[in-house]
Amino acid sequence: MTLSVLVLAAAAIAAQPAPVPAQAPKMNDIQAVGTHNSYKQAMSDAVRARIAAQSEKLEMALDYSHRPLSEQLDHGARQLEIDVNYDPAGGYYAKGAADAELLKPGFKVLHMAFSDAASSCERLVTCLAEIRDWSDAHPDHAPIMLMFNAKEDADPEHGKAALRFDEKAFDALDREILSVIPRGKLILPDDVQGRYPTLREGVLAGNWPSLAAARGKIFFALDEHEAKVAIYRGKRKSLEGRVFFVNTDENSPAAAYLTLNDPIAEADRIARDVKAGFMVRTRADADTWEARAGTLARLRAALASGAQYVSTDYLWEDPRLPGYRVSLPGGAPVRCNAVRLAGQDLADCTADLASVR
Numbered sequence: 001m002t003l004s005v006l007v008l009a010a011a012a013i014a015a016q017p018a019p020v021p022a023q024a025p026k027m028n029d030i031q032a033v034g035t036h037n038s039y040k041q042a043m044s045d046a047v048r049a050r051i052a053a054q055s056e057k058l059e060m061a062l063d064y065s066h067r068p069l070s071e072q073l074d075h076g077a078r079q080l081e082i083d084v085n086y087d088p089a090g091g092y093y094a095k096g097a098a099d100a101e102l103l104k105p106g107f108k109v110l111h112m113a114f115s116d117a118a119s120s121c122e123r124l125v126t127c128l129a130e131i132r133d134w135s136d137a138h139p140d141h142a143p144i145m146l147m148f149n150a151k152e153d154a155d156p157e158h159g160k161a162a163l164r165f166d167e168k169a170f171d172a173l174d175r176e177i178l179s180v181i182p183r184g185k186l187i188l189p190d191d192v193q194g195r196y197p198t199l200r201e202g203v204l205a206g207n208w209p210s211l212a213a214a215r216g217k218i219f220f221a222l223d224e225h226e227a228k229v230a231i232y233r234g235k236r237k238s239l240e241g242r243v244f245f246v247n248t249d250e251n252s253p254a255a256a257y258l259t260l261n262d263p264i265a266e267a268d269r270i271a272r273d274v275k276a277g278f279m280v281r282t283r284a285d286a287d288t289w290e291a292r293a294g295t296l297a298r299l300r301a302a303l304a305s306g307a308q309y310v311s312t313d314y315l316w317e318d319p320r321l322p323g324y325r326v327s328l329p330g331g332a333p334v335r336c337n338a339v340r341l342a343g344q345d346l347a348d349c350t351a352d353l354a355s356v357r
Helices: 003-015 045-054 056-061 069-074 124-137 167-180 189-193 199-204 226-233 267-276 289-293 297-305 347-353
Strands: 030-035 079-085 144-150 218-222 244-246 257-259 279-283 309-312 334-336
Touching (some): 267 297
Parallel strands (some): 030 309, 079 144
């Protein structure tokens, strides 16, 4: 290399802006991996055959399962997804007297009621208690996001429609969560809104709790369409008094969280939202396609997107589909979010995460 080239290279390095001094990381300054339909168990042969008779494509899309929630948390999952079915009296989704758990009152955790319904914890309170107990045993864990779908569909062959979610049902859902997980373990929309006029303004002002304050805590996100989110919000300006953050557009007064599932097509939007301060969940794979094809393009895009939570059906490799599993580089439960902290020195953030599970 000539002296002139060395001089030019040195000048170019000197011209680069110095990294901005790092601040203590907030809970939205990290990235973690989670799971999709985290409670889901494998279909029985009878259910598989019936679904395949309707649609082989659907049967393939549903051909995944997960280990118990606590094992997923042990393995580094920091986002879990739970589908809840409204059942205030109990027994609505029971197939017979033998389904003792389904006969009890309260929300049920089922993917497709009366069909693809095998669950590692059929009652919401059971799922929540398992997560709470794991959290209590690991008080330094990174904040866990529990993403919910409020299910209103059921296998039509059963001849029985699912119960609908109205404001009364959502009020009951908030109460049931608070009956299991104490307020002190929760990060609520009110905590982020603080004294700001709206939740969105709190988010854009950087009012998420610090990572240190969020250790050992849990927060909830409702992943639903606009009409159902409107029912949950009611007449509130943002989400005052509610348990869940909600999936909504960036301009809503309630904006704090977004589900943006395609990290390739929505890469620019994810990066923009993450930089602005919003919390985002995306997916590394869907419908078993990436694992079957052995392609890593979507996984790589998800990890590079800056989405704080990257969801997968393959926290472990499926032995039938070798070569595909999802984890952060190095296998740690969390890492500093390079998109959120672009231009900052990540050394202090990395040091802060050294003891975070």
